[in-house]
Amino acid sequence: MQRQKLVINGERLKTTLEQFANFGRTENNGVTRLSLSMEDIRVRNYFRLCCEELGLTVSVDDMGCMYATLAGTEDKPPILIGSHLDSVKKGGRFDGVLGVVAGLEVVRTLVENQIKPQIPITIVNFTNEEGARFEPSMMASGVLSGKFEKSAMLKKVDSEGVTFEEALKASGYEGDVENRLKEASALLELHIEQGPILEKEAFSIGVVECVVGMAxxxxxxxxxxxxxxxxxxxxxxxxxxxxxxxxxxxxxxxxxxxxxxxxxxxxxxxxxxxxxxxxxxxxxxxxxxxxxxxxxxxxxxxxxxxxxxxxxxxxxxxxxxxxxxxDTVWFEPEICQLLEKSAQSLGYSNRRMVSGAGHDAQFIASFVPTAMLFVPSINGKSHCEEELTTWEDCEKGINVLLDTVLTMLAK
Amino acid sequence: MQRQKLVINGERLKTTLEQFANFGRTENNGVTRLSLSMEDIRVRNYFRLCCEELGLTVSVDDMGCMYATLAGTEDKPPILIGSHLDSVKKGGRFDGVLGVVAGLEVVRTLVENQIKPQIPITIVNFTNEEGARFEPSMMASGVLSGKFEKSAMLKKVDSEGVTFEEALKASGYEGDVENRLKEASALLELHIEQGPILEKEAFSIGVVECVVGMAxxxxxxxxxxxxxxxxxxxxxxxxxxxxxxxxxxxxxxxxxxxxxxxxxxxxxxxxxxxxxxxxxxxxxxxxxxxxxxxxxxxxxxxxxxxxxxxxxxxxxxxxxxxxxxxDTVWFEPEICQLLEKSAQSLGYSNRRMVSGAGHDAQFIASFVPTAMLFVPSINGKSHCEEELTTWEDCEKGINVLLDTVLTMLAK
Missing domain, CATH: 3.30.70.360 (Alpha-Beta Plaits)
Known part of the structure; x- marks a missing residue:
């Protein structure tokens, strides 16, 4: 018997994305929310508030990454949904934040439907994905996965001479090393494509098989x-x-x-x-x-x-x-298949694709079964104020995540 | 009967060029003598002294150009020999100054041989040929020929915010508009080639037919x-x-x-x-x-x-x-021919060529019968400390000028 499809509230999603975009919104409807800037601190506070209102437990690790957990009925490694809340200078309203809000909307939908998962669900916000204020990009996920040395990252300096360590301490988001993401059942990262393929080929969903290798x-x-x-x-x-x-x-x-x-x-x-x-x-x-x-x-x-x-x-x-x-980072084929099946069962046009850009998921994939989902970027634009994904595609992407989470929980 | 060839004193030439190079000499044996800088003022004072010692009359026009005249036995328009004493930053010891020292050596040779010319001989130093401190280049010759507006030139500003007018007044070399070069029998400008052709093809002398047109x-x-x-x-x-x-x-x-x-x-x-x-x-x-x-x-x-x-x-x-x-500026064919004949009669290898670079002569050519002579630049280098022309080639170039002046006087 086919399970009845649970979907998120599209209107609430739109309102939520617009509310998040108020933190650092630019003149031309973009966002400037550099990592650990006042705008980033404020959006973090707002994100924490949203999570606490839902009854989630919010913890922060020593790199400032935030984890908001809906407890599971069993003590198992959580399913993670997330991305990053920071942006580049004059960036868009979707890059990163969509993947965090996706977690929020998935959990909101579970909570309002009184679904108590056996496995904990954790919404994650990785610190400094963009590297726009402190290089390199994907800094925190790099430290979590052992790619970067934490001590070296703390010394990174922004254009004003402020170190990452100083900014982290001043932000109030320096947490405990004990809170770091270690074991997890899965990481699902929804992100805008930042390229033109899905829109040009008229797909709503891209199941990302890998982040491509480069030189x-x-x-x-x-x-x-x-x-x-x-x-x-x-x-x-x-x-x-x-x-x-x-x-x-x-x-x-x-x-x-x-x-x-x-x-x-x-x-x-x-x-x-x-x-x-x-x-x-x-x-x-x-x-x-x-x-x-x-x-x-x-x-x-x-x-x-x-x-x-x-x-x-x-x-x-x-x-x-x-x-x-x-090197190319291949995502977990089983999760890719789940995502693909969810998209199909929801009737959303979808294709397999690769990510040409880097994402936190590629580092976390080294120790957590990971996959990514893309939704179309109008004209392929990203890292600019014109960045745009339709509300409908945002909603579809999150519905795929929700469906995949429910499938995982039903296993 | 062939006239016995008068030639300049090569040793004196070398000493003179080295003395001029002391004004603004750089660490690596180049010269920094920006127009109307302290170094330029000092080299002008030295040049004036050399001329006055020879018994020449030195006058200065309203653009700071210097004219040092050996009186003629007849009151005819003078034969001009000259170029410029200013240099670019970290330029060479030959660019410009060679053409002025050429005039000095020609006149010194006439004086020491008690040759009293019928036509006056005037050594000229054009102000700000390089345009390295005040743009544009060839500023004074441009004003003299009506290509540039003097009032606009006076307002030109160097990197320190000093106007050309202020620098000119402060230099003590603001003379009288009445002293401007007007009518002349000829202008002869000896210059280094600033290109590789003469050296590569093993010629000592280039008779310059034109300054090429460009877009x-x-x-x-x-x-x-x-x-x-x-x-x-x-x-x-x-x-x-x-x-x-x-x-x-x-x-x-x-x-x-x-x-x-x-x-x-x-x-x-x-x-x-x-x-x-x-x-x-x-x-x-x-x-x-x-x-x-x-x-x-x-x-x-x-x-x-x-x-x-x-x-x-x-x-x-x-x-x-x-x-x-x-547009291409063509030099006076008759003078080119005289220069060529002089080079041949002195036994110097020579060729006709064009000038790819701009020179004061191209502006003055609009109202004075003008021609230029090139001597080889080692490796074609110019506007740098490595700029080099052999003493022998410098000497040959000036000997050609001297011979041509004597031919003109003999007419």
């Missing part, structure tokens, strides 16, 4: 800066023209590798950047992402061989430096 | 700045990739126009220049120079049509703005 390099091309008017073309060592040749080759070779490979030359600086002087140096970054680490490795091999392409270098010297890389 | 554009490419990880390649509007396509086309088309055409993309800025963000804007300059204005016009037509090359723009918008242009 990022800095490439430095060094030539000679001669006078633009007096140096014949065949006597130049033009670092910008050499760079142009390299970009042609990068596009040709990486474009041929796989159609799902994304690669970007995001940062580029030309020196001395004077209109009458031939550039003697260009420094640019090249990053590439793909779920198949074989393809990422092929990209790395190609990039590292760029200095050997002497036919393209116009007499310049080419140097490559790997800035960083990360 | 300079700013090109702005506007796309969309999406997330580098989440935006599939075929959904991007990458302003840097579009720019790369344009540069390919620029190199292909301009490269085919004429082998003497030089073109440079000197300044380029990529926005927002973050490694994880697809560039949404690239702004770059493109300048091209050639003596044939038909070719410069072809370049302009091509650049102005770049926005129409929609197959290359990757969905971005392309805008071009002309920053400036100048």
């Amino acid at each position: 990022c390099y800095e490439i430095e091309v060094t030539g000679e800066s001669d006078h633009a008017g007096t140096t014949p073309m065949n006597m130049r060592k033009d670092a910008l023209f050499a760079t142009n040749n390299l970009i042609n080759e990068i596009r040709r070779r990486l474009g041929d590798l796989d159609e799902d490979l994304v690669f970007t030359i995001g940062r580029m600086n030309v020196y001395p950047s004077i209109h009458t002087v031939i550039p003697n140096k260009v420094v640019f970054t090249l990053e590439a992402r793909h779920k198949d680490m074989e393809i990422v490795r092929a990209v790395k091999n190609f990039i590292e061989a760029l200095p050997n392409l002497t036919s393209l270098n116009e007499g310049c010297e080419v140097k490559t430096t790997k800035l960083w890389e990360r | 300079c554009y700013e090109i702005e490419v506007t796309g969309e700045s999406d997330h580098a990880g989440t935006t599939p390649m075929n959904m991007r509007k990458d302003a840097l990739f579009a720019t790369n396509n344009l540069i390919n086309e620029i190199r292909r088309r301009l490269g085919d126009l004429d082998e003497d055409l030089v073109f440079t993309i000197g300044r380029m800025n990529v926005y927002p220049s973050i490694h994880t963000v697809i560039p949404n804007k690239v702004v770059f300059t493109l300048e091209a120079r050639h003596k044939d204005m038909e070719i410069v016009r072809a370049v302009k037509n091509f650049i102005e049509a770049l926005p129409n090359l929609t197959s290359l723009n990757e969905g971005c918008e392309v805008k071009t703005t002309k920053l400036w242009e100048r």
Whole structure:
């Protein structure tokens, strides 16, 4: 017999998201809520209040992560639902906060339907996912998973010279190391896609199979800066023209590798950047992402061989430096399947996909069975005030989470 | 009967150039002598002293240009020899000063040989050729030739907020408008090449036929700045990739126009220049120079049509703005011929060439029969401390000037 589908209250969701967006709302309906800023502290207070009104127990760990738990009838590792409440400067109203509000709405729906779960349900707010005030991003989940050293993170400094440690202490959200997330039955993170695929292909739900692996390099091309008017073309060592040749080759070779490979030359600086002087140096970054680490490795091999392409270098010297890389993080296939089944049973269009961006879930996945769900970003926009996901898609995403939680509880 | 060749005193030349280089000499044997700075005032005082010791009459005009005249036996318009004593920051010991010292050495040689010219010989030092402290470059010659408004020039401000007018008054070198260069029989400007051609082709002397025409554009490419990880390649509007396509086309088309055409993309800025963000804007300059204005016009037509090359723009918008242009300035063919004959009669290897860089002579040429002579720059370097021309080539250049002056006097 098919269980009757429980769904969340769409109107309340909309009101709740708008209320959260009041903390740091910008002129153009975006949000600036840098980690541990006054706006972040206020939204945390409000989130705590919402949870306590529901009868949840709120605890805070030594990195400022908040855990609001609906007790289970049995003492088992909790099911976690969550994301982050901080934003970038002039970011959007959905990135992060949607995943936390999702937990709130799931629990609200359980509570108002007098469902007492056997397994505890914990809503989590990870501190400083964005890394917009204190680098790196995903700071707290990185510490929880042992990727980052806590002592190093405490010393990170914002643009005003304030350390993360000082900001954490001043916020009132420095909790106990004992409260850290350790064991859990699952982590479910709902997030906006931050890309154009779901909207372009008209899907409401994306079941995220992995966060793709990547490699990022800095490439430095060094030539000679001669006078633009007096140096014949065949006597130049033009670092910008050499760079142009390299970009042609990068596009040709990486474009041929796989159609799902994304690669970007995001940062580029030309020196001395004077209109009458031939550039003697260009420094640019090249990053590439793909779920198949074989393809990422092929990209790395190609990039590292760029200095050997002497036919393209116009007499310049080419140097490559790997800035960083990360392996693909695969989410728990069983949970992905549950999410997919829930979406299908609710009649929501859905597809499997990968995450090209990083999320807290990718770190937590190292010790908790984890999966992510995406909902569409209009025009793929994120980290900007224009960031938008329809209320309907937000609601659908949370309904999938709710249904999946109920399925887990029914096991 | 061949006239016996009079030549300058090479040892004295070397000593004189080194003495001039003491005014503002830098750690690495270059010179910093910004226009009307203390170093420039001191070198002017020294230059005046050298001239007065020779019995010359020194006058100064309202733009600070200095004229040191050896009287002629007849009251005819003078033959001018000169250039500028100012330098860029950390410039070289030859740029400009060589052309002034050339005048000094020519006159010293005439005086010590008791040659009393029928035509007056005037050594000239043009104020602020470099434009390194007060833009634009060639400021005083621009005013003398009516290209620039004096009142606008007086208001030009250096990086400290000092106006050109204030600096001129404080220098003690604000002279009388009546002293301005008006009529002259000729202007001869000896200068270092500031390019690699003479050295690479093993010539000692370049007879400069013209200062080449040029056009300079700013090109702005506007796309969309999406997330580098989440935006599939075929959904991007990458302003840097579009720019790369344009540069390919620029190199292909301009490269085919004429082998003497030089073109440079000197300044380029990529926005927002973050490694994880697809560039949404690239702004770059493109300048091209050639003596044939038909070719410069072809370049302009091509650049102005770049926005129409929609197959290359990757969905971005392309805008071009002309920053400036100048026509080719042809020097006086008769004087070029005299210089060439003098070089040949002295047995110096020489070639005709063009000037890709701007010089005071190009402005003065509008009202005085003018020509320029180049001597080799080692490695083509200029506007830097490594700037170097051999003493021997300096000496040869001045000997050509001396011989040409003697030929003019003998007419």
